Amino acid sequence: MENFLEYNAAKIEKNWQDYWDENKSFEPSEDFTKEKRYILSMFPFPSGRLHMGHVRNYTLSDAFARYHRQQGLNVLHPIGFDSFGMPAENAAIKNGADPKKWTYENIDYMKGEFKTLGFSFSKERELATSDELYTKFEQGFIIDMYEKGLLYRKKGLLNWCPHDKTVLANEQVVDGCCWRCDTPIEKKDMNQYYFKITQYGDELLADLEKLKGGWPHQVLTMQDNWIGKSNGLEFDLFFDADSKAKLNAQFESFDVFTTRPDTIYGVSYTALAPEHDIVSYMIEQNLLDAEVVAEIKKMKATSSIDRQKEKSGVSLGINVIHPLTQKMIPVWVANFVLMDYGSGAVMAVPAHDDRDYDFAKKYDLAIHGVIKPKDGELDLENSAFTDKGILFNSGEFDGLDSKKSQYNIIKYFEENKIGRKTTNYKLKDWGVSRQRYWGAPIPFVHCEDCGLVMEKKENLPIALPADVEITGEGNPLENHPTWKYCSCPKCGRDAVRETDTMDTFVESSWYFLRFCASPKNWEKEAFSKEQVAYWMQHGVDHYIGGIEHAILHLLYARFFTKVFRDLGYLDFDEPFDKLLTQGMVLKDGAKMSKSKGNTVDPDALIQKYGADTARLFILFAAPPTQELEWNDSGVEGSYKFIKRFFDRSSNVIACESIPIIKHETLSKEEKFARKKVYEAQVRANEVYNERYTFNTMIAGVMEAMNALNAQSNSDVWSEGYWILSSIMEPVIPHTCWEISSNYFHLKNLDKQVILEEVFIEDSIILGVSVNGKNRGEIEVATDATKESIIALAKEKVAKYLEAKEIVKEIVVPKKLVNIVVKG
RNA sequence: GCCUGCGUGGUGAAAUCGGUAAACACGUUGGAUUCAAAAUCCAAUGACGAAAGUCUUGUCGGUUCGAUUCCGACCGCAGGUACCA
Known part of the structure; x- marks a missing residue:
């Protein structure tokens, strides 16, 4: 005979998963008068199987969602798939799989895994970003952004991955290599589409202030550094008469930018980037010696990482005039000057800048000290003096300190109209076009007569063709026999479709808004202002995901939110109120990866112990923001706890409301047990609302369990289980629903009242x-x-x-x- | 180099406002149960020491009646970023 009290994870879990499906237990209400919580975990790429990082991510969001549901709030906890992207195409190249088929089969499998883990996602709002419906609305937004001038096309030097044969955004270049395949990138001159994210640079920076408290400090700093705002002086350096003649009077001057105007009297040479216009002109016009040209070409051909190894440069044989001293300053080309920062030219102050110093030493250029330390002597024998200090040899500014003189020098330049205060950013416009098949097509048409034309919105989506040949060479859309030929939406004549597709980061920049849309209007609109206003009030309440998205995804999503605000689609500035960045899952001290062979397969784990054990271990082993070291005997321990928790529920007497206990009549042990139970509840409330340290919450429950076990009053047991199984429901939902239905008619999975009497x-x-x-x-x-x-x-x-x-x-x-x- | 974090038993970790360091687990050891094992239950477990006791939160110093916690210097580790002018 089967024992009713035996803990059978597989059976219990299957039962409740089916129950939740049948009862649609986790669909949000559309009653907008209720208080809401929007709990979101970063959606996965459908790579095929969940890994432990996913399990950790969704266990965390599920715990928040279930807790807030218990509190009686209207909870939106959606999930989707970030399903465009190269791995689908790579699978096609490798195995001849159809990217769409590959993607959607993976999605189906992963949905099954979500079910076996007991995640309380809304099913009705599930989406994949490769769905044509999603593409349709996204293409609409792209058209709006183009019309607003936030999307533009230009030729530029781009990061090109020779392996994947695609353009990469700066954000996707890691240590000079492709973020996906690790191939060193090359620079290529191509026509591309860009989002004008720099137009929002100041706001993206300033609004980091609003995120303080809700976002990890670390992420805010990373974004701050990435935007990289710096203030300084910009001014023109004019050529002397001889040099101007040499340049056929084509150039009068060039711009330089400095954050250290206080060092300006120390300028002893200037340097241009090898790609600078003036340099290109001199090469074209044969104004340079053959060996100089060869040297410059060599610099240009060197990758950005190799350029960092050693400074090199060459003199151009022309001079500019120092704006304050009127002295002649030689112009060089230097490999450390970057074309894409500032104006691609620098004033060099070797006495007070490390790079300028190294370069000056190598090529025997003059070093003029103009700043001395506040105390002590200036020593330029072996290195530059880069600290701030007191000015000397600086004309009328002698004796001022660096800070004061910066202000005065900028003021002098502005009054004499020879320069101006300027701000520079490291942030670049976001290049979004990709020469790839498996992405959302950019909905534009090239017409010989009309130029670049937007597709009409009623023709959207511009969907991908199904019959493509994917070889890994070039862009399959470009090579498709018919797809790209169309008629111009404006004049109706023959035209050609844009064959570039969008960076997949575009899809993840607005998916959290799509989840706000009522499934009833799913076909009609991307989302409505009203729905978004409700669910996004204060933003997504808890956004949970990996720290690896600290810059790219989070910056882009913030940018899109601000753009959508300016397009009138919504009325707020920031999308995510509280951000929780989870740590990596490690085994044997290293990140789990197939190549290292240290992975733990979630499916196998669930089969052996059940989903609740996996969930409990993940939350108990470490606080969420910390790295989680996988430990098989720790998993075993979690399983034993659940089993004990389940077995001891036999001490409970079934009831439909929490037992009333006369505290003063209890023994010391009974009082202590009650105190521990209520302490666990107090701690749980703190953990879910402020601290997120689920490990300490679970420890509190274990302490309460130990205390309950040290006494034998069945009312105390029943009250204890009423509360503890409610606290644990977000963590081990299947076990707790089973206990709750066995003893409490599911009535305890609710907000708990703290009885202060037990603490006296x-x-x-x-x-x-x-x-x-x-x-x-x-x-x-x-x-x-x-x-x-x-x-x-x-x-x-x-x-x-x-x-x-x-x-x-x-x-x-x-x-x-x-x-x-x-x- | 610069910017963030972080350093606590054999292991994962706890200590929320400066107040009994090591909660809760894992592991280990011993015991009960068992023909035996698994499971379960009980007990011990920071280090040194027979004990009294001494020491212990990376190192050194400071503030304090009292420091894992605050301040300074250094060492180590992790993440981010980088010829950014």
């Missing part, structure tokens, strides 16, 4: 220390006077007080007594 105690234990060193403890009545406490404490530690003079007696209420002695 007759006596407390105080530590007693002498000179801060712990020497014992005393038990005193809660209302004991300070004098009586001190007297008792002195008695307790009498032997440490012998022949000593008592200097001070400190009583810290409810904590300890410290007696300070001398001699």
Whole structure:
């Protein structure tokens, strides 16, 4: 005969998963008068199977969602798939799979995994970003952004991955290599589409202030650095008459930017990037010696990482005039000057800048010190002096400190109209076009007569053709026999479709808004202002995902939110209120990866122990923001706890409301057990709302369990389980629903009332220390006077007080007594 | 180099406001149960020491009656970023 009380994870879990499906237990209400919580985890790429990082991510969001549902709030906890992208195409190249088929089969499999893990996602709002419906609305937004001038096309030097044969955004270049395949990138001159994210640079930076408190400090700093705002002086350097003649009067001057105007009297040369217009002109016009041209070409051909190895440069044989001293300054080309920052030209102050110093030493250029330390002597023998200090050899600015002189020098330049205060950013416009098949097509048409034309919105989506040949060479859309031929939406004549598709980061920049849309209007609109206003009030309440998205995805999503605001689609500035960045899942000290062979397969784990064990271990082993070291015996321990938790529920007497207990009639152990149970609830409330340290919450439940087990009052057991199985439901939902339906008719999975009476105690234990060193403890009545406490404490530690003079007696209420002695 | 974090038992970790360091687990050891094992239950477990006791939160110093917590310097680790002018 089957034992009713036997813990059978597989059976229990299957039962409740089916129950939740049948009852649509996790669909949000459309009653917008209710208080809401929007809990979102970063959606996965459908790579085929979930890995432990996913399990951690969704276990965390599921815990938040379930807790807030218990509190009676209207919870939106959606999931989708970020399903465009190269791996689908790579699978096609490798195995001849159809990218669409490959993607949607993976999605189906992963949905099955979500079910076996018991995640409480809304099913009705599930989406994949490769769905044509999603593409349709996205293409609409792209057209709006183009019309607003936020999307533009230009030729530019781009990061090109020769392996994947595609353009990469700066954000996708990691250490000079492709973020996906690790191939060193090359620079290529191509026509591309860009989002004008720099137009929002200042706002993206300033609004980081609004995110303080809700976002990890670390992420805010990373975004701040990425935007990289710096203030300084921009001015023109004019060529002298001879140089101008040499340049056929084609150039008068060039721009430079500096954040250290205080060092300007120390300029002894200037340097241009090898790609600078003036350099290109001189090469074209044969104004340079053959060996100089060869040197410059060599620099241009060197990758950005190799350029960092050693500074090199070459003199152009032309000069500019120093704007303040009127002295002649030689112009060089230098490999460390970047064409895409500032104006691609620098003023060089070798005395006060490390790079300029190294370069000057190598090529024997003059080094003029103009700043000296506030105390001590200026020593330029072996290195530059890069700190701020006091100016000298600086004309009328002599004797000023760096800070003051920066202000004065900029003012001087502005008054004399020879320069201006400027701000520079490291942030670049976001290049979004990709020469790839498996992405959302950019909905534009090239017409010989009309130029670049938007597709009409009623023709959207511009869907991908199904019959493509994917070889890995070039862009399959470009090579498709018919797809790209169309008629111009404006004049109707023959035209050609844009064959570039969009960066997949575009899809993830607005998916959280799509989830707000009511499934009833799913076909009609991307989302409505009203729906978004409700669900996004204060933003997504809890956004959970990996720290690896600290810059790219989070910056782009913030950018889109601001753009959508300016397009009138919504009325707020920031999408994510509270961000929780989870740590990586490690095994044997290394990130789990197939190549290292240290992965743990979630499916196998669930089969062996059940989903609840996996979920409990993940939340118990470490706080969410920390790295999680996988430990098989720790998993075993979590399983044992659940089993014990389930087995001991046999001490409970079935009831439909929480038992009423007369606290004062209880024994010491019974009182203690109740106190531990309610403490666990207090801690749980803190954890879900502020601290997110689920490990300590679970420890609290374990302590309460141990305390319950040390007594035998069945009312105390029942009350304890009423509360503990409610606390644990977000963590081990299947087990708790089983217990709850066995004993409580599912009525305890609800907001709990804290009974203060259980915290009232007759006596407390105080530590007693002498000179801060712990020497014992005393038990005193809660209302004991300070004098009586001190007297008792002195008695307790009498032997440490012998022949000593008592200097001070400190009583810290409810904590300890410290007696300070001398001699 | 610069910017963030982080350093606590054999292991994962806890200590929320400066107040008895190591909660809760894992592991280990011993015991009960068992023909035996698994499972379960009980007990011990920071280090040194027979004990009294001494020491212990990366190192050194400071503030304080009292520091894992605050301040300074250094060492180590992780993440981000980088000829950014």
